[in-house]
Amino acid sequence: MDEAWKKARLDELWDSYLPTSADEGANESRSIRAIEAIASARGDWEAARAQHDIVGAIVATSRARMLWQLLSIEIGGWIAEDDVGNTALERASLLGSRFELKGNLTSHSEAGPHPHRPAVDPVPVLLPRWVLTELRTALAALDEGETHDIVRPIATGRHGNxxxxxxxxxxxxxxxxxxxxxxxxxxxxxxxxxxxxxxxxxxxxxxxxxxxxxxxxxxxxxxxxxxxxxxxxxxxxxxxxxxxxxxxxxxxxxxxxxxxxxxxxxxxxxxxxxxxxx
Known part of the structure; x- marks a missing residue:
């Protein structure tokens, strides 16, 4: 993907979901404003739930989810690269998409000291979009009886459980x-x-x-x-x-x-x- 195109589209999303008003501090980072907006969205969500406003709750959740994704990319997108700078797509081209998916999930599930890991729930996962798309497509195909490579059993000669x-x-x-x-x-x-x-x-x-x-x-x-x-x-x-x-x-x-x-x-x-x- 062209990085300039990607940056332009992300900037458009930032402007759409987090517009800067004239009275806001021009020097305040959008990451800080995103955190504040997510907290505000939670207040809207709680108020909507208290009033049994399903539509309002969905709107607040959708807004917070998009802001959370933008914030994650802004401050933690680099984590998706490995220590030598290879992207997930580059690793998968050598080792396969399932290897990349398993490695990604393992690194997130095993982060932090062992006794404290159960407390990190839900687990925020930085998943490359192409992995997300491939996995989602594979799960949908499984519902129709079709098996894609990312979830296909390896031929080991062993069967059942x-x-x-x-x-x-x-x-x-x-x-x-x-x-x-x-x-x-x-x-x-x-x-x-x-x-x-x-x-x-x-x-x-x-x-x-x-x-x-x-x-x-x-x-x-x-x-x-x-x-x-x-x-x-x-x-x-x-x-x-x-x-x-x-x-x-x-x-x-x-x-x-x-x-x-x-x-x-x-x-x-x-x-x-x-x-x-x-």
């Missing part, structure tokens, strides 16, 4: 690492997890050979060690100058809030038990 089983296999190894981190021997930890899943402990040892399934084991092991520390001192690292690893803390929170080992094992048996015990 292979990805879901891999997620649970990885989860099993993380449960082992979590118990091991709490001081249990790895052999005992494997036996405990395997018993809940109704699979041989040797199966878990076989899974450990797959490096892709072991990705979360280090954080799970550290989470286990952290659990012992917190069990002994619930106020650890609170104003005492000590610190904890954010990924280990986040994983510990997930273990505490997620399914217990017994529930995890039951879920695996129900979904995949027939693959071990036909």
């Amino acid at each position: 292979a990805w879901s089983q891999d997620q649970m296999r990885a989860g099993a190894l993380e449960h082992v690492a979590f118990l091991h981190g709490q001081g249990q021997t790895k052999k005992i930890a494997q036996q405990r997890v395997a018993a809940q899943m109704n699979v041989p402990a040797t199966t878990l040892r076989d899974w450990e050979r797959d490096i892709l399934l072991r990705g979360g084991c280090e954080a799970a092991f550290e989470a286990g060690k952290l659990k012992i520390i917190f069990d002994d001192n619930p106020n650890y690292a609170e104003g005492d100058g000590k610190s904890v690893d954010s990924s280990a803390l986040a994983r510990l929170v997930q273990f505490r809030s997620g399914p217990s080992l017994a529930d995890f094992g039951k879920a695996y048996r129900e979904k995949f038990g027939d693959r071990h015990n036909p």
